[in-house]
Amino acid sequence: MREQSGRVEAIDVLSGCDHSASVRCGDCRLSGICLPLALDTDDVDQLDRIIQRGRPLRREAHLFREGDAFNAVFAVRSGALKAYRTTRGGQEQVTGFYLPGEIVGLDGIAENRHISAAVALETSAICEIPFSELERLSDTLPTVRRRLMQVISKELNVEQELISLLGKNSSRQRIAALLLSLSRRNARRRLSATRLRLPMPRGDISNYLGLTVETVSRTFTKMQQDGIVRVNNKDVEILDMDALSAEFTAN
Amino acid sequence: MREQSGRVEAIDVLSGCDHSASVRCGDCRLSGICLPLALDTDDVDQLDRIIQRGRPLRREAHLFREGDAFNAVFAVRSGALKAYRTTRGGQEQVTGFYLPGEIVGLDGIAENRHISAAVALETSAICEIPFSELERLSDTLPTVRRRLMQVISKELNVEQELISLLGKNSSRQRIAALLLSLSRRNARRRLSATRLRLPMPRGDISNYLGLTVETVSRTFTKMQQDGIVRVNNKDVEILDMDALSAEFTAN
């Protein structure tokens, strides 16, 4: 179930990213970012023991679906996921995007089964953290317990931001907010804050932001004409960060 | 700090509701509804010991504000509250309404300070549950810990519903969803599912639903013309529950 460390990591040819399953948490280059769940280095070893590293998840593959039993939360090591739920009307509502270093699957805690689904947007490496183990760990390690609570509560705050965004803002402001969010999360991983790759198709962006694909496309075009960003398909370069922030500050 | 039970409860003249501060959790007529935090009756006594019952909160009075230190969560005993946050642009975004039996203040866990504010919509009785005590209790009682986690995660789910609502739905669907939500929550308290009193002004409704007061008003009027509801200021009667549900099912 758990491999030894020290191995040379395989590089996934498809994305040029590291999707290997053979790194211990302490050695993982995402440690410190990936697992806010246990910042205390003493606790990392214990966390390390309960974490399962699965095979890379290919594009379109589901990590879990709506209604699935809730057994674990997942840390994204590489790639990207989206979470969505299906409304009574049968349409999909994207509720979030998850990038390396982020935790997905917290939605299942309340009902003990997942109320949303998570699917890979591209080939992704995922660490599975069995929740029962996490709870047991949580029994003995107060710091883990608090972290866990904080991660959940953090998710609450992110969702409130989105509520605010969807409630009041124009298409331009919504797009600006998303780009800024992605930029910030990129920077957090020590990547460029100005050059982004959008791992999700336009349809997911529009769905997430409560717009249509056409409006998203038009808004990108207009922002490009205004010299704020340069958009080429999935690649985005932020040319004027201040202007982009200003857009959003009307929020 | 804690009063003895057995006292005759004072009836608040303003609302005709019970806002007294002298009921033990076990005797409280909201027990079982109010505190999903501790459903296990054995645990109620212990929970009882840490709960503080404050004076009734008058309309417009804040329970906490954005940035306040996070010390406690609060159970609504009577009345109603709204939670809101202020966006960079300085406008208010209502993030939720809290009715008797519901828990408000969970937003503070992540940052250890509140990121939203809570204010009384009418005179309300509140039980304060010091979080440090709750955590201590949580250390020894796994059922309390799990409950707490579930309550938080439940909040996540409610917010996701709202995200979905704001992302995709027409004014009519949004209003329908709110009315259905209030109806369900009324029923949960063993009150009428068809006769509601809206404790919040139109401005708060519109803000919450991402609409304007005018649109809310017009939508009420139209729904009344269609024979689905009867609206008289803060009083709403649902005449055709099926039709109302059907409105929303387009969601």
Add this chain to the structure above:
DNA sequence: CGCCTGTTTGACTCGCGTCAATGAAAGTGG
């Protein structure tokens, strides 16, 4: 009684959704 705040209603405007067509990119099979 008259102020103040909240609600309703109407007329007008505009941003975004809808429908439709074109264009670009990626995946498939010979």
Add this chain to the structure above:
DNA sequence: CCACTTTCATTGACGCGAGTCAAACAGGCG
């Protein structure tokens, strides 16, 4: 490696739902 298909993104023309501005109308409270 190159046609073929399929999916995704962009652009344009048009209409509608909800926002804006403005005014009339309660209701609650001093």
